[in-house]
Amino acid sequence: MTWDASLLWQFDILVLVMMVICAVTALALQGLLSSAIVTGAYSFLICLMWTHMMAVDVAFTEAAVGAAISTVIFLGTAQYINRWIKKDPPREQGIKQLTLVIGVICAVMMLSATRDLPDWADPASPASTHLSPGYIEQGYHETATPNVVTAVLADYRGYDTMFEAVVVFAAALVVMVLLRRTSHKHRKVLHLRPKREGRDTVLRGAAQSIIPVMQIFALYVLFHGHYSPGGGFQGGVIFGASFILLALCYNLKFSMNRFREHLVLWCCACGVLLYAGIGAACLGLGWNFLGYAALADLLGVSGKMARSYGILAVEIGVGITVMAVMVSLYYDLASGGDLEEGL
Amino acid sequence: MISDILVIIVMVTGLLFFVATTVGIIRFPDFYSRVHAAGKGDTLSTTLFLGGAILFIMRDFSWDAMLTAGKLLLIVFYIFIASPTATHAIIDAGYEFRVPYWTRSSDKKGTEGDEANEENMDNGFYPEDLKG
Amino acid sequence: MDDLFYFIISKYNYWAAIILLFIGLYGMIVRNNLMKKIIGMVIFQTAILLFFVSIGVKRGATVPILKFSPDKQPLLDAAAYANPLPHVLILTAIVVGVAVLGVALALLQKIQRVHGTIEEDEILEDMRK
Numbered sequence: 105m106t107w108d109a110s111l112l113w114q115f116d117i118l119v120l121v122m123m124v125i126c127a128v129t130a131l132a133l134q135g136l137l138s139s140a141i142v143t144g145a146y147s148f149l150i151c152l153m154w155t156h157m158m159a160v161d162v163a164f165t166e167a168a169v170g171a172a173i174s175t176v177i178f179l180g181t182a183q184y185i186n187r188w189i190k191k192d193p194p195r196e197q198g199i200k201q202l203t204l205v206i207g208v209i210c211a212v213m214m215l216s217a218t219r220d221l222p223d224w225a226d227p228a229s230p231a232s233t234h235l236s237p238g239y240i241e242q243g244y245h246e247t248a249t250p251n252v253v254t255a256v257l258a259d260y261r262g263y264d265t266m267f268e269a270v271v272v273f274a275a276a277l278v279v280m281v282l283l284r285r286t287s288h289k290h291r292k293v294l295h296l297r298p299k300r301e302g303r304d305t306v307l308r309g310a311a312q313s314i315i316p317v318m319q320i321f322a323l324y325v326l327f328h329g330h331y332s333p334g335g336g337f338q339g340g341v342i343f344g345a346s347f348i349l350l351a352l353c354y355n356l357k358f359s360m361n362r363f364r365e366h367l368v369l370w371c372c373a374c375g376v377l378l379y380a381g382i383g384a385a386c387l388g389l390g391w392n393f394l395g396y397a398a399l400a401d402l403l404g405v406s407g408k409m410a411r412s413y414g415i416l417a418v419e420i421g422v423g424i425t426v427m428a429v430m431v432s433l434y435y436d437l438a439s440g441g442d443l444e445e446g447l
Numbered sequence: 448m449i450s451d452i453l454v455i456i457v458m459v460t461g462l463l464f465f466v467a468t469t470v471g472i473i474r475f476p477d478f479y480s481r482v483h484a485a486g487k488g489d490t491l492s493t494t495l496f497l498g499g500a501i502l503f504i505m506r507d508f509s510w511d512a513m514l515t516a517g518k519l520l521l522i523v524f525y526i527f528i529a530s531p532t533a534t535h536a537i538i539d540a541g542y543e544f545r546v547p548y549w550t551r552s553s554d555k556k557g558t559e560g561d562e563a564n565e566e567n568m569d570n571g572f573y574p575e576d577l578k579g
Numbered sequence: 580m581d582d583l584f585y586f587i588i589s590k591y592n593y594w595a596a597i598i599l600l601f602i603g604l605y606g607m608i609v610r611n612n613l614m615k616k617i618i619g620m621v622i623f624q625t626a627i628l629l630f631f632v633s634i635g636v637k638r639g640a641t642v643p644i645l646k647f648s649p650d651k652q653p654l655l656d657a658a659a660y661a662n663p664l665p666h667v668l669i670l671t672a673i674v675v676g677v678a679v680l681g682v683a684l685a686l687l688q689k690i691q692r693v694h695g696t697i698e699e700d701e702i703l704e705d706m707r708k
Contacts, residue, residue: 117591124599128602130618136612150625150628150629157635158640158642158643159635159669160644162666162670165673165674166673170625170676174680177684184688185614189611189615190698199609203605207601207605215594218594222634224589224590224636225636225637226638227637227658231662236664239663239664244653250645250653251643252645252660253643253663253670257671264667264671271678275678282689283685304539306535306536307535310528314528333644341674426674433678441688
């Protein structure tokens with residue numbers, strides 16, 4: 105029973121306590137805008153936690169998705185609903201106490217069960233001794249991709265990622281179907297700010313200087329995902345965020361003139377189609393679905409380089425879908441479905 | 448040795464500014480001064496802290512270190528653009544929605560957002576030409 | 580005393596995940612406002628993700644990107660890198676999570692339009708009419 109102090113447990117406990125405080129605050133606050141902001145802070149804290157757990161790809165995704173996009177769509181929704189919530193009605197006090205008691209009992213049972221789980225950061229835990237060493241030791245020889253996470257994401261677990269992309273695509277369609285074509289009978293628009301023609305010069309200037317760099321960075325993240333943290337998901341989200349920033353600093357119409365809605369829909373579908381099409385092409389060449397080594401003869405390279413290129417093509421597909429879905433979610437949620445006036 | 452001391456000085460200064468920012472956010476009386484503290488202190492302290500990191504990396508010169516330092520410099524540059532812009536946008540939004548601001552009189556009465564404040568908002572503080 | 584200390588610092592990741600999980604669940608059940616329920620769902624989700632990623636941490640390991648020796652040979656020692664498998668699962672789960680959040684918020688806006696409120700009891704009253 106010796107403890108190796110190579111992991112900073114003091115740091116972890118500090119961040120985890122702050123996360124618990126943020127979680128309680130986000131649920132307890134009466135104003136919805138403030139709880140949306142606190143949820144963003146919570147996302148940044150968990151991002152810090154993940155960086156410290158050496159999950160840099162996850163932290164990158166969380167910083168782009170959880171802290172940026174989630175907060176923006178929360179705020180976009182908050183302008184269409186009653187932003188100050190009531191105190192909970194008194195008749196629910198009994199249910200509250202019952203929930204608390206049952207919750208605490210379940211939590212204590214689960215906490216007592218942690219004794220049987222492997223120790224924190226144990227290199228010999230079952231999760232770390234099966235399957236994953238194989239990915240690390242053979243991944244480079246089979247796929248020529250130094251970033252093991254990218255290799256596993258797009259090659260070994262390609263089915264998983266493909267259907268994740270399909271789920272994201274389906275979510276964008278569902279949001280569109282839900283918000284379009286409804287009568288605005290009870291619509292109470294609580295605009296977050298008075299309507300003005302565009303925004304002021306400072307915001308525009310900053311947006312003009314940041315957005316091109318953001319887009320180049322997004323492409324770098326996407327195409328450099330084999331060698332550094334990043335890949336289709338992160339690159340796509342950052343690229344989508346650049347259009348959202350454009351809409352925030354100018355207005356929704358301005359962003360929609362640059363990236364029109366039917367183009368967004370085409371991008372959503374084309375990304376998934378690119379992914380599935382590459383899988384089908386491998387199938388057509390007599391290999392398994394998504395067996396990128398089939399492309400070796402077509403591209404005139406070795407099998408492992410073909411898998412590397414296959415990963416790149418698939419990541420591009422994921423990037424296009426995710427980018428378009430993030431923009432579509434923002435367009436629909438921030439404008440309430442009518443695409444007139446955004447956040 | 449000298450460079451180590453320099454790094455420590457720069458980073459500790461950055462941390463002190465972080466503390467000042469936090470104290471400012473908690474202790475200042477109204478929205479505008481709080482955001483002001485957050486915007487200014489945060490930008491300066493982040494710049495100092497990352498500057499300390501750049502100095503630390505540059506102690507032994509190599510191309511890898513130069514590359515990392517360049518990336519950190521880019522982060523500093525974009526924080527330097529983005530953070531004041533965000534502060535500007537937040538204060539602008541508060542100004543347009545007439546968030547009450549602190550005066551000596553509101554301090555004496557010990558309440559926030561009282562009538563005196565509302566009067567100040569209507570007289571002069573909020574120019575007519577911005578109202579539309 | 581040493582044993583207690585060891586017990587605390589060797590399991591705290593699970594403890595944090597479980598505490599956050601029940602905070603999120605409690606918020607989902609008890610809060611009357613649907614937006615708060617969604618925030619509870621987000622917290623619940625991140626608790627599970629935290630549990631998953633913390634399984635893959637290894638002492639003395641670094642990020643799962645292969646390091647190369649000066650003569651361009653990769654260092655292929657499984658103990659030197661964190662477990663990449665939970666990272667892959669969680670990375671996709673986060674993006675799907677924001678898609679789910681988008682659907683939930685769209686439903687919320689729709690409920691606001693149809694019933695004029697997002698408080699649970701008022702919605703129930705409106706539906707009984």
